Amino acid sequence: MTMPGVVRPEPILPTAITRLEALDWQDVEQELDGRGVAVLSGLLDEGECRLLAGLYARRELFRRHIAMARHGFGQGEYRYFNYPLPRPIAELRTALYARIAPVANRWNQWMNQERRYPDRHADFLAQCHAAGQQRPTPLLLRYHAGDYNCLHQDLYGDLAFPLQAVILLTEPGLDHQGGELVLTEQRPRRQSRVEVLPLQRGDMAILASHHRPVQGARGVYRVNMRHGVSRVRAGQRLSAGIIFHDAE
Ligand SMILES: O=C(O)CCC(=O)C(=O)O
Numbered sequence: 001m002t003m004p005g006v007v008r009p010e011p012i013l014p015t016a017i018t019r020l021e022a023l024d025w026q027d028v029e030q031e032l033d034g035r036g037v038a039v040l041s042g043l044l045d046e047g048e049c050r051l052l053a054g055l056y057a058r059r060e061l062f063r064r065h066i067a068m069a070r071h072g073f074g075q076g077e078y079r080y081f082n083y084p085l086p087r088p089i090a091e092l093r094t095a096l097y098a099r100i101a102p103v104a105n106r107w108n109q110w111m112n113q114e115r116r117y118p119d120r121h122a123d124f125l126a127q128c129h130a131a132g133q134q135r136p137t138p139l140l141l142r143y144h145a146g147d148y149n150c151l152h153q154d155l156y157g158d159l160a161f162p163l164q165a166v167i168l169l170t171e172p173g174l175d176h177q178g179g180e181l182v183l184t185e186q187r188p189r190r191q192s193r194v195e196v197l198p199l200q201r202g203d204m205a206i207l208a209s210h211h212r213p214v215q216g217a218r219g220v221y222r223v224n225m226r227h228g229v230s231r232v233r234a235g236q237r238l239s240a241g242i243i244f245h246d247a248e
């Protein structure tokens with residue numbers, strides 16, 4: 001029996017965290033350094049995806065609901081979680097940050113950017129909060145047939161972590177058609193490159209949020225990354241976004 005006024009803790013994602021910790025991070029780091037994106041296939045199982053997708057209906061968990069069309073962001077909707085984050089989201093955010101902070105620091109070194117990110121996410125969040133960025137940014141997104149997400153960057157203030165993660169929570173071909181995650185890479189004085197990520201349910205994509213370094217013949221140059229979602233042609237698509245900086 002649930003006692004009135006007693007908040008039950010959210011279930012956690014032990015298998016996803018175990019899988020995350022068991023990955024070959026040298027491989028993942030190489031992909032991130034080389035291409036600015038890495039896909040962790042099947043990080044979440046079906047039940048874990050359903051658990052996260054099921055949070056969408058629980059309005060009390062969110063601080064803000066965005067209808068994308070109203071802002072010119074595309075078509076579809078998303079909700080920013082409130083603090084305290086549901087434990088699965090908080091645990092993924094904390095565990096993933098610790099694994100990719102070295103990548104972020106290496107990128108800044110290569111790009112001659114002074115900022116270095118602390119080893120622990122809690123310490124980075126303390127920096128965000130001290131800089132006036134105190135609102136949580138992890139989110140759930142929901143798209144129906146015809147919906148899409150315009151190319152964008154998720155920057156919410158001066159302080160920004162250069163990588164973020166997206167988890168696909170529904171199964172392409174079954175729950176929805178279309179709705180591919182798309183990345184663009186704008187190169188100085190050259191035409192842009194695009195990459196389509198054919199994710200399956202439970203896959204996590206780690207991607208460069210803003211700038212990333214590319215090794216060229218004459219040294220390192222900086223490219224400008226954007227991401228978006230192509231039109232969902234049928235069904236319903238849900239995803240979770242994990243952004244490491246908080247918002248103003
Ligand atoms: O729905 C998606 O796959 C993209 C989500 C997104 O833009 C984000 O999490 O920042």
Ligand SMILES: [Fe+2]
Pocket residue numbers: 152153154227241
């Ligand atoms: Fe985004």
